[in-house]
Amino acid sequence: MYSKTQKMIQSKLKEAIFSGVIYQFIEADKQETQVLGYAATLPQKEKMTQQHLFDVASLTKVICTASVVLRLWEQGELEMDAPLQRYLPAFQNQQITLRHLLTHTSDIQTWIENRDQLSAEELRQAYLTLQPGDSLGKKVLYTDAGTILLGFMLEELYQMPATEIFQKEVLLPIGMTESQFPPVIHEQIVPTQRINGQIMKGETHDPKARVLGKHAGNAGLFTSLNDIHRFVKTYFDASYLKAETIDWLLQDQTPSGKDQRSLGWDLKERMLFHTGYTGTFLLMDPRKNQAFIFLSNRVHPTDEREEYIKHRDEIISKYFEEKY
Template structure:
């Protein structure tokens, strides 16, 4: 009888526990997701971008939507959640920076060692004081990009150009977002690991995470029809604009838009990966889970911390060893996500932004550079950041 009384007394608690474990997830705010749809569709309607994909998650609840077409051409395919996009500088934080940090985990790279310890040929022009940390946090003092002229091609030529640059500020004292920093970091991965950045990232990041559509040189694996095009060479410029060097009328589709990465053969530390929103969602989940996803560990929690929390020198805009936190480029944070959330953008019109406190992230992929690289969608970034936070139930500080 006593056992029966005990069971009867515990039954409500057991039922309550069972109900709690199967309790429905807190729904996202549908008014906010509707505003997200409206904002993106208005940009499509105004021909500021042909199409896009948006994906957000918050503590297991998710919302995804595809918008518009791959291009403005008659008969263009609809954008789907599986449309492959040129992610431009998202390559820096999805491929290059984590590859460097994984090698640092293994003791193969020292983050506070001088660059010239790895590349003695770079010992000129004030670069002797640059450390790997400076490169990762954009505090090296190097110029923003490699010159496009006179014409050059190949990884070796890019390395020589990078090593010939002169710093404009003492390393560690000035923030300048620089592709040269990440060109050198990509080459560092190759030198230390013994394999190209594309192969290392595929083996150590993309494949373990099940990012089946992500990688460099997508035309080796996918048909062009599933890839959103970027820029088209215009008749009036003879294909000689700043970002494209093709015969008039020809379009970049499955070939990286970034000129430096393209001149390097499609694989660069600064740009080059093509990806889908779903793949980037898997990457974001891994970051929120301390470097592990579905039982597979890609990096240690400490490495995730270096990639996603402030590591820049005192007095400079807040950057992690890869991710942006609070710099002039942090527009995707919007007005609600707190400082301490992190992410990055890509020149082609792409965003990855993550808030670890609320376990929320969003991905936005587009080809706003189609057809002529003249569209400005920066105001949309802030709108998406604010509305995503509101969809997750966050309030402005």
């Protein structure tokens, strides 16, 4: 299955673009999974297994935050074009809507002074004061701020921490029993970056989500290939979101209708797509029950982002070349 794409992934592994990877192709009722290389190279080598948990970074946005928001929208609890302030009164802007945040068209100005030195509550207060620029609703500018604010909104609605909401409303109903949020307790965790001489393992790589902890809606999910497979299947059989909602997600949801982004998801070659900073991505076409799940440890032990993105995009291009 997708032999040229697989050959390319193996080639990237040999080039040390990542030292370990798990990937899976799903084609209707068929699937192929490969587990290659090492989960860790430092402080000692550890073979990759299908049971390893990955810090999937921004895949948290679509698996957790967007899922809860979409369920609430289905239930009539939220309006996509309502201002965030309606549901999160502490947010100090009346123009930015849920649609703006989910499609990355809020043009929210995200600079926060001394951001990494702030406590979780100080960082939360800083996010509540952010304002849009002149391009509100006009162009896509990817930012974590959208799902961070949506996480705060969900906490306001549910009156519980974001990670507890995600456990109750997403992981439990779908049966994602292997997934966790920090503190992660698991024998096999894929480590991420070496920072200040220490290898990060079981703590969130994203610095904002690391500070926000249980209140983060942008990152922090540790999950396995098996659980992502379960999540993908809910899009195929419409067992979590309704079939008409999934259909709707496959359309451009930006205010202009021309920017190739859906609610939470990017749109790529008629498929739903999202990446994670740590070396993960998910592509799926619920109309044809096709998906490509890719989990690598590309930030371990060092973060070579620009180089990785070039190679990741080559893998995705090769997949589409074979698919179409």
